[in-house]
Amino acid sequence: MTFTLESFDRNKREAIEQFDQLLLTYQDMGMAAEVAAISEIKKQLLEERFLITVVGEFSRGKSMFINALLGKKVLPSNAVPTTTVLNIIEYAKDPYYRLHYLDPARPSEIISEKSFMELVAPMESIKGNTDSELEYERALGKIKSIRHAEIGYPLEFCRHGVQLLDTPGTNELDPVREQITNRIIPQSDAAILILSAVKILSDSEMSFIRDRLLASDIQKVFIVINFKDQLGSKENEEKILAYARTHLESVLGNPRLYMVSAKEALNAKRAAAGETLVIRGRPMATWPMNETGLPELEMELSDFLQYDRGAVKLGKPVRQALRSIAEISDRQLKVEKRALTRNIANLKEKVQAFRPKLSKAVDSGNAALRKFEQEMKKEEESIFRWYEQELQALYAGGMAIFDVNRHRNTDFINRAVESEIAPRERELHLERKQRIADSVKAALERSGGELIQMMQGLQTELEEIVGQEETPSAGKQELALLGNNSPQESSFFEDIFNELETAWESRTSVIAKAIIGTGMVLTAVAGSLAFLFNRLFRQEDPKEKLKKQLAEQFNQSRKAKISGFDMEWNGVHQAVRESIRKNVNHKVRQIEDQLRKLETSAGLEQHEIESKLDLLGRQERKLQQIRTNLEKLVGGLSDSSRVGAKV
Ligand SMILES: Nc1nc2c(ncn2[C@@H]2O[C@H](COP(=O)(O)OP(=O)(O)O)[C@@H](O)[C@H]2O)c(=O)[nH]1
Ligand SMILES: [Mg+2]
CATH class of the missing domain: 1.20.120 (Four Helix Bundle (Hemerythrin (Met), subunit A))
Structure with a gap:
């Protein structure tokens, strides 16, 4: 397992622990307004998810790549371009497929795995055959009524709040491109752009990167060159990588570039999980995991999510809590003490x-x-x-x-x-x-x-x-x-x-x-x-x-x-x-x-005042302690001492 969010989880648990302490202290102090505010902050942190969006043109292997990350064939991956449904995959104990419709009045609907597969990969129409074209158009009509599909699955990869987004393939002038670059990528924590080693960087892909990606998002884009298994030799791999690097550098600066075989990575994971893979009735030979190129990408992706994005996700609520503590101990507690003394x-x-x-x-x-x-x-x-x-x-x-x-x-x-x-x-x-x-x-x-x-x-x-x-x-x-x-x-x-x-x-x-x-x-x-x-x-x-x-x-x-x-x-x-x-x-x-x-x-009587002041002192020290812990936590978030940190 090379993908991990362990360090982020540890920090998040620590933050939640401190918020709980803070809630108890505020409750003791009778600070109803602060209890409400901190509960809200805690709730928001618990709702945080990491969203990884996978984008690319038709048939670059987006679905296959997602399956490879997951180690399971969750999405249909097809030689014929599959049609355009936005799929969100997240953790669930029991698998389900749910459709959300565009019409807000229409309730979402659970469908079977079989219907899902048929829906996202309808049979292509036969050109000139009216019946078949009508059938295809009916299928597209159904797809057009769908806002997105939500897939729940018991996946280790998603267990700690990771969501994966499989986006429709796009070409030039497709309105979906605008929405992917201006809406979906900005809301994602990381975007993985899938290219194909056998059709490396089409004009259309270059224009996607150059003219559509927002400058503010470029640092979260991971470029993956798929179909490594089709290249045949190390020299070819080097050539393609060098070509991609030269062309991307002018637009992306120093792009994160990876070469993988999504297909071999999926097979390697399935084999490692104990599945027996057969091809034409015979056991299938699988690549060693390391040669698929996936582990390297998974490692850097985890680092990026845990440290870069994680710092943003944790930093905000922790700073809000620190502001609340400052307001209470530096102003309100002082007022109360003055009133007593x-x-x-x-x-x-x-x-x-x-x-x-x-x-x-x-x-x-x-x-x-x-x-x-x-x-x-x-x-x-x-x-x-x-x-x-x-x-x-x-x-x-x-x-x-x-x-x-x-x-x-x-x-x-x-x-x-x-x-x-x-x-x-x-x-x-x-x-x-x-x-x-x-x-x-x-x-x-x-x-x-x-x-x-x-x-x-x-x-x-x-x-x-x-x-x-x-x-x-x-x-x-x-x-x-x-x-x-x-x-x-x-x-x-x-x-x-x-x-x-x-x-x-x-x-x-x-x-x-x-x-x-x-x-x-x-x-x-x-x-x-x-x-x-x-x-x-x-x-x-x-x-x-x-x-x-x-x-x-x-x-x-x-x-x-x-x-x-x-x-x-x-x-x-x-x-x-x-x-x-x-x-x-x-x-x-x-x-x-x-x-x-x-x-x-x-x-209050004099002796009551004294014990009240005592209590206030204890509460103040408790707040101080939580403050120190939270400050240490924020300090650690921007620390570059992390393992594998890139300079
Ligand atoms: N040889 C090989 N085939 C792949 C690889 N990734 C995807 N494919 C094939 O390419 C086709 C398109 O893949 P798919 O995942 O559906 O692409 P998408 O349209 O981008 O989602 C399918 O036939 C896959 O089996 C790969 O790494 N190696
Ligand atoms: Mg697909």
Whole structure:
């Protein structure tokens, strides 16, 4: 077993252990608001998965490669190009195949393994035979209604939260390409691009890498040259590798490059697992695992997931917990201690007088939400107008290229249109993402200012009930906190701002979840191409047909993009609204927790105060200990001392 997530699992268990300790401590301390917040962080960490996406053109061996990773023939792998269904494979104790449909009203459905195999690999139509073409189109029609297939299987490879995504094969101008590069790869932890050693780096593959892959994703791409077993000699292998390296370096810098035989790797794993493999009635000779090229790739893939991606997955929740501990021990505990040690006159009355301010804070939160809605309406109009214009221009550009080149052959035209469209589609995607984030931030800034001031003021006023810190230096710090850029102030919306920056590359945050729905709508346009190709190319003037086909495809793509944009905008809008509500609630509950403590401490006798201070001291030390452990954990995540670390 060369693929492992052991080190990540250890760190994750440690983080969960510390979160549990923290939850117990907060419970002891009566910090209800923090208990809720940390539970949420813990839940998100437990939901984390590693998503490995496998991409490549038809018949490069994507399905075979996935089977090789899994050591089992889970996916059909076919000489005839199989049709386009997005398959997600994950761990399950008992195997199942489930279809998720595009129509949100249609419930998902478990189907048998046999029906699944038939569905993803329908019989090719016989050209010119109407019955067979109709049958094929019916099969494609069924595929087009599917959002994706989910396959659960008792696989060691997936046991610790690894999901594998088998994507449909694509060619130039296939709308699916855009979605794979702009949606699916960004949300994946690693992408494996499968090439074939016997058809190394077609123009279409080069343009996929050059014009479609996002620069931000290039470091997570593993390039696998499959069909090693077809090369015959070490010299040939070297030649192909050198060729691929030279051509990829200009685009990818220093690409991770591997040569494998997916077929031999699968056989080797099956044989190692005790299966007897036979070919034409005789036992089959299998390659030694090491010669298949797979173990090397598995090792580097594990390292990348465990350390690079793992650091991101663990770093975020651990830092959030550390911020919570800092807020509690550096501010709230101090307030409580001051209340206990300084005999404050009329403490109970002061707390009573403070309470009505809390409901004013709630009102202010609601007002901010209403204002946010109005601001978003304004943003919405202009951002939609902008997007529609851009799409118009994009496809008009594509059609213009067709017109200029209409005397050339079909392949040439396809390539020319693809090289016109692909880079612009990519830029548009990046700009769309940035504009959505900027619009939401602008709306948030215009609607949240008063709210932040109010919340900030409340905390300060509450602290004033128990008086200022005694040491002069601490007093100065307190003053600085009231400044415009104080850490407290910015942190009120900071998490939302951060999420807006990273949501497109994540799958677990609230905003990311709002975006995902749109990312998996692959098959809406997939299959449509095959459908069109089959029928249209029989007709008289192929150029006219090609033009119509392009226009139809652009039209479909435009519609799909606009509806995706609509879903994404509304999803982000709703997610941010919920986050604002959550932040307000959290702050209000925090203040309620503090008020309750002040009230309790007001009624205490001297000996009770002493034992309370004792308890507070113990809780503070406990928090300190958790803080140290968590800091050590984050420190270790960025440590390069890992085994096999690459420089
Ligand atoms: N000789 C050989 N054949 C392979 C290898 N990988 C895949 N194939 C064959 O190539 C064809 C396409 O493979 P498949 O996994 O369906 O490709 P996909 O369309 O990219 O998913 C099938 O006939 C496979 O048996 C390999 O490493 N060596
Ligand atoms: Mg396949």
